[in-house]
Amino acid sequence: MSTVNSTTSADVIAALQKSSTSTTSKTEEAQTRFLKLLTEQLKNQDPLNPMDNAQMTSQLAQISTVDGIDKLNKTLTSLLEGSQSNEALQAAALVGKGVMVEGTKLTLSGSKAYGGFELATAADKVTLTIKDSKGLEVRKMELGSSDAGVFNFAWDGKSTNGTQAVDGNYTISVSATRGSDTVKTTSLQLSTVNSVLRTSSGSVSLDVGAGNLVSLSDIKQIL
Numbered sequence: 001m002s003t004v005n006s007t008t009s010a011d012v013i014a015a016l017q018k019s020s021t022s023t024t025s026k027t028e029e030a031q032t033r034f035l036k037l038l039t040e041q042l043k044n045q046d047p048l049n050p051m052d053n054a055q056m057t058s059q060l061a062q063i064s065t066v067d068g069i070d071k072l073n074k075t076l077t078s079l080l081e082g083s084q085s086n087e088a089l090q091a092a093a094l095v096g097k098g099v100m101v102e103g104t105k106l107t108l109s110g111s112k113a114y115g116g117f118e119l120a121t122a123a124d125k126v127t128l129t130i131k132d133s134k135g136l137e138v139r140k141m142e143l144g145s146s147d148a149g150v151f152n153f154a155w156d157g158k159s160t161n162g163t164q165a166v167d168g169n170y171t172i173s174v175s176a177t178r179g180s181d182t183v184k185t186t187s188l189q190l191s192t193v194n195s196v197l198r199t200s201s202g203s204v205s206l207d208v209g210a211g212n213l214v215s216l217s218d219i220k221q222i223l
Contacts (some may be wrong), residue, residue: 087203087204087216088196088198088204090216091193091196091204091206091216092196094193094196094206094219094222095193095194095195095196096192096193097192097193097222097223098190098191098192098222098223099190099191099192099193099206099208099219099220099221099222099223100115100116100150100152100188100189100190100191100219100220100221100222100223101188101189101191101208101212101214101218101219101220102186102187102188102189102218102220103187103188103189103191103212104171104172104173104187104189105169105170105171105172105189106130106155106169106170106171106172106189107168107169107170107190108155108157108165108166108167108168108169108170109167110167111156111157111164111167112154112155112156112157113154113155113157113170114152114153114154114155114190114223115152115153115155115172115187115188115189115190116150116151116152116153116187116188116189116190116220116221117150117151117153117172117174117185117186117187117188118149118150118151118185118186118188118220119146119147119148119149119151119176119183119184119185120148120183120184120185120186121148121178121183121184122145122146122147122148122178122183123145123146123176123177123178123183124145124177124178124179125142125144125145125176125177126142126143126144126145126146126174126175126176126185127140127141127142127143127174127175127176128140128141128143128153128172128173128174129141129172129173129174129175130155130170130171130172131170131171131172131173132165132168132170133168133169133170133171135171137160138159138160138165138170139155139158139159139160139165140160141153141155146176150188150220150221152188152190152221152223172187172189173187174186174187188220188221190223191208191209191212192208192209193206193207193208194207194208194209195207197213203215204216206219
């Protein structure tokens, strides 16, 4: 009487799981090895205690799962590479353009400065405060009510008392309320995209000056 082969279902499953993260050739080797082992099991099984259908189905499902995972990984990798290439093209088109990103810097040049802000919800009152490099308040602007979203503003360099501020670097802060509730605000600064960088992970970053790197999702507005 033939004896049962020493290779068990657990051995087969363990081999499959080990190869699930390997290359295509290794996956194909695992499939071939699995079929050979399964064939030997069927040839050498005990006639009085044959492998039941459930056990065979389970083993077939294991090899099918491994193959499916390998194909899924390939598909996801392909989609990721395509997405990264598209992201790089979009980023390259922004080189030399002005963008609004999160920040508090405001540069006054030729008596003109531009900045922005973002409101999480609609507000009844929006107040913009501009300070000089020493932290002293230069101008406070009441912007009235506003819907939720991203907005920009222009400053002519006039201080609160009407005098002309000198060109240079300033900072901004924005506060907003709706009734008695405080509205979440984000100050935005105008920056120029100087170049596009690709990181070791494949993602794309944009150099917006002063050593600042941002992603496409960080850009709130393109001017």
